[in-house]
Amino acid sequence: MTRITQTPLYPYARSPDQDAAQPPRHPVVIIGAGPVGLAAAIDLGQQGVPVVLLDDNDRPSHGSRAICFSKRTLEIADRLGLGDRLVDMGVRWNIGKVFVGDRQIYTFDLLPEAGHRRPAFINLQQYHLEHALVDRLRALQDAGAQVDLRGGNRLTRIEGHPDHTTLSIDTPDGPYRIEADWLIACDGAGSACRDMLGLGFTGQTFEDNFLIADVTMRADIPTERWFWFDPPFNPGQSALLHKQPDGIWRIDLQLGRDIDREAEMRPENVMPRITAMLGPDVAFSLEWVSIYRFQCRRMSRFRHGRVIFAGDAAHQVSPFGARGANSGLQDADNLCWKLRLVLAGDAPETLLDSYDTERVQAADENILHSTRATEFITPKSAISRTFRDAVLDLATRHAFARQMVNSGRLSQPCIHDGSPLNTPDALTGPARSRPGAVCPDAPLGDGYLLDRLGHGFTLLALGSDAPRLEGVNMLEMSDALTPELRARFLGDAAHALYLIRPDQHVAARWPRADAATVRQAISRATGHTS
Ligand SMILES: Cc1cc2nc3c(=O)[nH]c(=O)nc-3n(C[C@H](O)[C@H](O)[C@H](O)COP(=O)(O)OP(=O)(O)OC[C@H]3O[C@@H](n4cnc5c(N)ncnc54)[C@H](O)[C@@H]3O)c2cc1C
Numbered sequence: 313m314t315r316i317t318q319t320p321l322y323p324y325a326r327s328p329d330q331d332a333a334q335p336p337r338h339p340v341v342i343i344g345a346g347p348v349g350l351a352a353a354i355d356l357g358q359q360g361v362p363v364v365l366l367d368d369n370d371r372p373s374h375g376s377r378a379i380c381f382s383k384r385t386l387e388i389a390d391r392l393g394l395g396d397r398l399v400d401m402g403v404r405w406n407i408g409k410v411f412v413g414d415r416q417i418y419t420f421d422l423l424p425e426a427g428h429r430r431p432a433f434i435n436l437q438q439y440h441l442e443h444a445l446v447d448r449l450r451a452l453q454d455a456g457a458q459v460d461l462r463g464g465n466r467l468t469r470i471e472g473h474p475d476h477t478t479l480s481i482d483t484p485d486g487p488y489r490i491e492a493d494w495l496i497a498c499d500g501a502g503s504a505c506r507d508m509l510g511l512g513f514t515g516q517t518f519e520d521n522f523l524i525a526d527v528t529m530r531a532d533i534p535t536e537r538w539f540w541f542d543p544p545f546n547p548g549q550s551a552l553l554h555k556q557p558d559g560i561w562r563i564d565l566q567l568g569r570d571i572d573r574e575a576e577m578r579p580e581n582v583m584p585r586i587t588a589m590l591g592p593d594v595a596f597s598l599e600w601v602s603i604y605r606f607q608c609r610r611m612s613r614f615r616h617g618r619v620i621f622a623g624d625a626a627h628q629v630s631p632f633g634a635r636g637a638n639s640g641l642q643d644a645d646n647l648c649w650k651l652r653l654v655l656a657g658d659a660p661e662t663l664l665d666s667y668d669t670e671r672v673q674a675a676d677e678n679i680l681h682s683t684r685a686t687e688f689i690t691p692k693s694a695i696s697r698t699f700r701d702a703v704l705d706l707a708t709r710h711a712f713a714r715q716m717v718n719s720g721r722l723s724q725p726c727i728h729d730g731s732p733l734n735t736p737d738a739l740t741g742p743a744r745s746r747p748g749a750v751c752p753d754a755p756l757g758d759g760y761l762l763d764r765l766g767h768g769f770t771l772l773a774l775g776s777d778a779p780r781l782e783g784v785n786m787l788e789m790s791d792a793l794t795p796e797l798r799a800r801f802l803g804d805a806a807h808a809l810y811l812i813r814p815d816q817h818v819a820a821r822w823p824r825a826d827a828a829t830v831r832q833a834i835s836r837a838t839g840h841t842s
Contacts, residue, residue: 320370321446324464330488335478338364339655341492343467343505346373347438348623348640349498350445354392355648357452357459359767361655364490365449366481370463372442376524376600379435379554379562380537380634383423384725384750386430387762387816388645394448395430398441402434403555408537410719412704414544418714422722427796428753429760433722435535435556438637470495470508470619477618494651495619498640501607503625509616515609516683518630520690521567523603525582526560529596533561539719541689541704545588550689550719553589560599563589564631566690573603606630608683610675614643615668622647627675629682632689632720639678642725643671649767649814653838663839666733674726681721688718725750728817732842735811735820735833742803751816754796761787761797767814769834775807779827784834813837 322345329336340356342349345367353365381398389395406423409416422432449459468487469480477495481488497505506512533555540551549566556562565585567576575581582601590596610627614620623640647667653659691697706713728734728748737746745752751772753762764770770785771778774797778788789797802808811820811833820833835841 320463321372321443322367322461322463323370324462324484326483326485327460327462329490330483330485335489335491337476337491337493338362339493340364340496340651341366341479341490341494342496342498343367344498344500344623344625345369345442345446345461345463346498346500346623346640347378347441347445347637348644349496350442350449351388351392351641352496352498352622352644352648353459353461354445354449354452355644356652357449357457358393359648359652360457361652362458363460364492365459365461366465366467367461367463368466372439372446374439376526376562376602377438378441378631378634378637379437379556380433380638380722381436381441382634382638382723383428383430383432384723385638385641386434387750387753388641390429390763391645391767391816392448393451394444397444397447398436399430399434401440401444401557402436403535403557404431404434405535405537405555406432407534408539408719408722410714410717411538411540411543412708412717413542415708417707417717427755429762430753433634435554435562437556437558437560440557441637467499467504467508470505472509472617472619475618493618493655496647497619497621497625498623498644499625501624501628503621505619506611506621506625509619511611511616513607513609513611513628515607515628515679517607517609518605518686518690519569521569521571521573521576521603521605523565523567523576523582523585523601525563525565525586525601526556526599527563527586527596528559528599529561529590529594530559531561531590531594541717541719543589546585551589565589567603571603577601577603604631606686608679608686610672610679613668614671615664620647620651620664620667622671626671627679629678630686632685633678633682633722634720635678635682635723638723639674642674643667645815646671650839659838660840666731666839670726670728670731670733673728673730677726678723685718685720689720733813733819733837733839735836738820738822738825739805739808740803741805741808741821742800745801745810745818745821747818747820749818751810751812751818752800754800755794756789756797762816765812765816769814769819769837770812771830772801772810772812773808774801774810776809776824778809779825779830781827781830781834784830811837
């Protein structure tokens, strides 16, 4: 068990709301102070939206959950003001290796290109991430932001109304009620909000069991993701090894379907498995042991009137590909600027339907990748196993078969092709920066482009004149376009103008555009016109 989870980080404290004669009304209430709820609270709080964040616990989640946080998550964390802290604490990595038996069959590099501020991934225990998020939230509170994190507050009932919800909350001092104009449900895979509204999931449940052992050891192994199919130390199954901070390593061993979970978790059964993997000469101690199974599934819609679902409450995937928390943070990133505009009266409520459209699309993409990886790693039928084993056999001898090996395609942000917020592409430019994609990063001056985008809309002009528009951040680059800027934004084009959304996704791009054209694109990206 880890040290950091022992003390309450946000202990229960009585709120004035508990003594109010009538349930007080709040613009936004978030249920769940996991990574997603915390990120949403920080995002809204730092943009001046008052938030109440309720959690039935009083400290970060303990034990072995997420460790791999993607480049996109780090870029979102930069915008939220804690990217440096996460990267300083985490273990950076870009390289993965895949083994079949005891033979390495290929290596992949998730960020072969230079000129990005953040690495492809860091490994960092989820409790460290949550701790850093709570610290950031406290710093915002100290600076005057109205972000009220209430530990020991368990949501027990939701009453839906056309323009608000009424929430019943249990505390150590007894129950009380509040109202929310908007409720964001970030209460995790077992979401009470989902159950209370009678909403379900569609998708698949997988029967295979995986043993997680976080072990402390000194090992001369590079900081890479290592994945084995059918390793000699776990025959017929798979294994995964990742380095974490604090001298801890994550070992993930597939155990199969019909197992005695309680027996498998006993140290006398776990230790020999780890020794078989590491060799008899490596001294280690067990930090944490658990067994998990998983689902690949989602709610049919993420917006239900005044209640909006995000993170594991809305969708779940297998851990292969590290798409759970990473995609949940992208939900928050997508939602918060839209909600801020709606609350300020600067966008119609229907803008929030685009959250549903875009994040359902992302969830489907994640579920597809995750399901494919899971089916490859744990074939469900004799025929799939025969196919999988034939691919692995071929891959040990022939390069062409290696691209068919799937040990988990790692989390990438979804490109929102077809989003109603996109203006049709008017530039023959690089596909990776087309409308719907996350704006690529690139070196800029003595810093990086993404850090210059701010919280609103940005007009990025590359060798092109740009119209002046009130309330729009301008980034003009006329001379000395670097090779990175040319490759990532121009391709064969001589000049370009990009409109970037507050969540750093590209809304529109043109070779040139006048003020009316840009205004129209902003209008579309804020749900005013389609
Ligand atoms: C073994 C394993 C490995 C993983 N590895 C990765 C990885 O490497 N990368 C990755 O991105 N993801 C990974 N994940 C997934 C990741 O852990 C989850 O996706 C992530 O925790 C989801 O965050 P969340 O904020 O949506 O929900 P949670 O973290 O589950 O938080 C929900 C919060 O809601 C609170 N809550 C629940 N009910 C109530 C209520 N009634 N009232 C008030 N509060 C309530 C809970 O106390 C909790 O704090 C992994 C998961 C597992 C199991």
